[in-house]
Amino acid sequence: MRTWFITGASRGFGALIAERALAKGDNVVATARKPETVTARLGEHPHLLAVALDVTREEQAHEAAKAAVERFGRIDVLVNNAGYGLLGAVEEATAAEIEALYRTNVFGLLAVTRAVLPHMRRQRTGHILNFSSIGGYRSGAGFGVYCSTKFAVEGLTEALSAELAPLGIHVTSIEPGYFRTDFLDATSLSVSPVRIADYDGTAGTVRDFAAGISHKQPGDPDKLAQAIITFIEMPNPPVRLPLGSDTVAAIAAKHESDAAILAQWRALSMSTDFASPA
Numbered sequence: 358m359r360t361w362f363i364t365g366a367s368r369g370f371g372a373l374i375a376e377r378a379l380a381k382g383d384n385v386v387a388t389a390r391k392p393e394t395v396t397a398r399l400g401e402h403p404h405l406l407a408v409a410l411d412v413t414r415e416e417q418a419h420e421a422a423k424a425a426v427e428r429f430g431r432i433d434v435l436v437n438n439a440g441y442g443l444l445g446a447v448e449e450a451t452a453a454e455i456e457a458l459y460r461t462n463v464f465g466l467l468a469v470t471r472a473v474l475p476h477m478r479r480q481r482t483g484h485i486l487n488f489s490s491i492g493g494y495r496s497g498a499g500f501g502v503y504c505s506t507k508f509a510v511e512g513l514t515e516a517l518s519a520e521l522a523p524l525g526i527h528v529t530s531i532e533p534g535y536f537r538t539d540f541l542d543a544t545s546l547s548v549s550p551v552r553i554a555d556y557d558g559t560a561g562t563v564r565d566f567a568a569g570i571s572h573k574q575p576g577d578p579d580k581l582a583q584a585i586i587t588f589i590e591m592p593n594p595p596v597r598l599p600l601g602s603d604t605v606a607a608i609a610a611k612h613e614s615d616a617a618i619l620a621q622w623r624a625l626s627m628s629t630d631f632a633s634p635a
Contacts, residue, residue, distance in 0.1 A: 412465030445549025499563025534601030
């Protein structure tokens with residue numbers, strides 16, 4: 358029996374993962390800003406602890422981790438799922454929008470991870486799943502600021518993986534593509550009200566695309582949740598887990614593009630070292 362600690366667990370991927378973990382008999386600490394929204398979604402369950410957690414408040418993260426250990430004795434899997442999107446060109450985003458996004462997607466993830474890690478280190482075992490995105494592997498017009506937060510998550514995940522592997526703790530970045538959740542709704546996606554006409558052909562078209570694809574995305578969120586449950590049982594987990602055919606295709610395309618850059622610019626790239634001694 359594992360104990361899961363899941364942020365943003367009242368809806369979306371967080372709730373679906375919590376449901377499946379409970380169904381297999383595991384303990385679940387499901388967090389949300391309003392814990393009553395967790396119980397409204399998941400119901401009352403002897404293996405469920407609903408905890409109030411605003412990830413932007415570091416003291417709450419420590420309180421939630423303490424409550425988890427007091428109730429279940431340990432934390433085996435941390436799912437850093439809480440986060441939201443921001444749509445708009447980089448210039449269109451305001452400083453307040455950017456700062457708020459980083460407070461949740463990056464600093465919030467850091468706060469929760471730092472609160473849970475002392476318990477995992479004491480156990481000498483655990484697995485941290487940081488929800489990133491295909492946007493953490495390659496960026497694009499209209500989602501530049503959001504993708505920058507997920508690039509940060511990817512960098513933190515890689516470093517944490519190297520730091521924690523000797524302690525028996527795995528760290529994986531989860532990279533979903535477009536899944537049929539409410540991510541593109543107003544509940545999960547903030548759209549910058551500033552709109553600059555010069556970006557109509559780039560970020561502007563992405564605004565229209567996002568509105569058109571909402572609830573028509575190719576990914577099945579139920580299958581993603583089951584994939585996470587299956588993945589956590591597997592030995593030797595990787596540092597990143599792409600999920601969705603669109604993610605796999607996008608990563609393959611970026612590999613090809615990067616290979617072309619190396620081939621075309623290799624001479625200039627290699628010209629910057631000190632000359633080898635004779």
